[in-house]
Amino acid sequence: MTQQxxxxxxxxxxxxxxxGVKPGGVLLVHCSFRSVRPVEGGPPGVIAALRAAIGPEGTLVMPSWSGLDDEPFDPAATPATPDLGIVADTFWRLxxxxxxxxxxxxxxxxxxxxxxTSDSLPLPPHAPASPIGRIxxxxxxxxxxxxxxxSDTTLHLAELIAKVPxxxxRHCTVLDNGKPIRVDYRENDHCCQNFNLADAWLRREGLQREGQVGHAHARLIRSRDIVRIASDRLARDPLVFLHPIEAGCEECDAARQSAGCAPRSTSGGGQF
Incomplete structure (x- = not known):
């Protein structure tokens, strides 16, 4: 580390x-540059370090969706949503x-x-025939x-494998013969805060390695371990990732209602 x-x-x-990053392996990275920085070379420096760690036989993967439901996606031009961070938005442009x-x-x-990355439009987004599923x-x-x-999208794959109720x-917009087309679908979505329960589950089984990378705290886990441990928990309680009704979480309440586990809301415009 430099003097600065x-x-x-x-x-x-x-x-x-x-x-524990494996040279020659497949590595999916979710990154907050604000937590890692300062790093020599900025975001491209972080990406270069990740590439060097996995080596020329390794494959580096990052999320790159736009988050724009009503605009067609152009893989050559559409920015990644700011929620994914500057490292992810820098990566796809390289x-x-x-x-x-x-x-x-x-x-x-x-x-x-x-x-x-070659699967066609996956519905729901993190189905087995999706980048997350391929990893x-x-x-x-x-x-x-x-x-x-x-931020761990692999847990959405676990939900689908466990057949959460x-x-x-949701909807997205795609181009069909150059014309924008709306595609409606159902997604296993909620606020995702309770995905953090996976920390304790994985630690208890000794399946999560943790340490410092730059100035950030890092967690490293096999995708298959995330899915297996989460699927086991979901088999016992399919709603384990949803906040209880009394928490007042609108996103989790909408997911509960879709499963027939909450009374129909009379507020918020009656969208359900």
């Missing part, structure tokens, strides 16, 4: 390897990075990039870099 507390890319690589051709996009580089299929690792499990109405 800026981490060198080589130091970040060492930290990633010490954490040379030799492949991006999904649908609104629920992920971006990837490496030998398995095309396999991970699970390929026994990839998930790196939560300065973020917690409420909730699904709220």
């Amino acid at each position: 507390n800026e981490w060198r890319a080589s130091e970040i690589v060492d930290q990633l390897i010490a954490l 040379e030799n990075v492949t991006r999904s051709d649908h609104p629920f996009a992920f971006a990837a580089t490496g030998p398995l990039a095309a396999r991970i 699970h299929e390929l026994d990839g690792q998930v790196l939560l870099l300065g973020v917690e499990h409420d 909730y699904g709220v109405p």
Whole structure:
């Protein structure tokens, strides 16, 4: 580290390897640059360190969706939603990075990039035939870099595999012969705050490695372990990720209602 507390890319690589990142493996990264910084080279420096840690035979993956339900998605031009952070929005723009051709996009580089990103529009977004599903299929690792499990989209895959009873109405816009078309679907969505329960579950089983990367706290877990542990919990309680009714969480209440587990609301415009 320099005198200005800026981490060198080589130091970040060492930290990633010490954490357990596998050279030659598939690595899905959810990242908060604000937590990691300052890093030599900024966001591209973080990406370079991640690439160096997995090596030329590894495949690096990041979320890259737009979050724009009413605008057609252009993989060559549509920015990633700001919620994903500057590292993710920088990554898809780099040379030799492949991006999904649908609104629920992920971006990837490496030998398995095309396999991970080439599925057509997945509905719901994190179904097995989606980038998240392909990472699970390929026994990839998930790196939560300065973020917690409420950013862990692999848990949505676990919900689908466990056949959770909730699904709220959503839509996206795609191009059909150059014309924008609205596509309606149901998604296993909610506020996701209770995804952080996975921390204790994975720690208890010794399945989550944790340490410092840059200035951030990092978590590293196999995708298959996330899905297995979460699926086991969901088998016992299919609503474990939803806040109780008394918490007053509108997103979780909508998910409960879709499962027939909450009374129909009389407020909020009666949208359900």
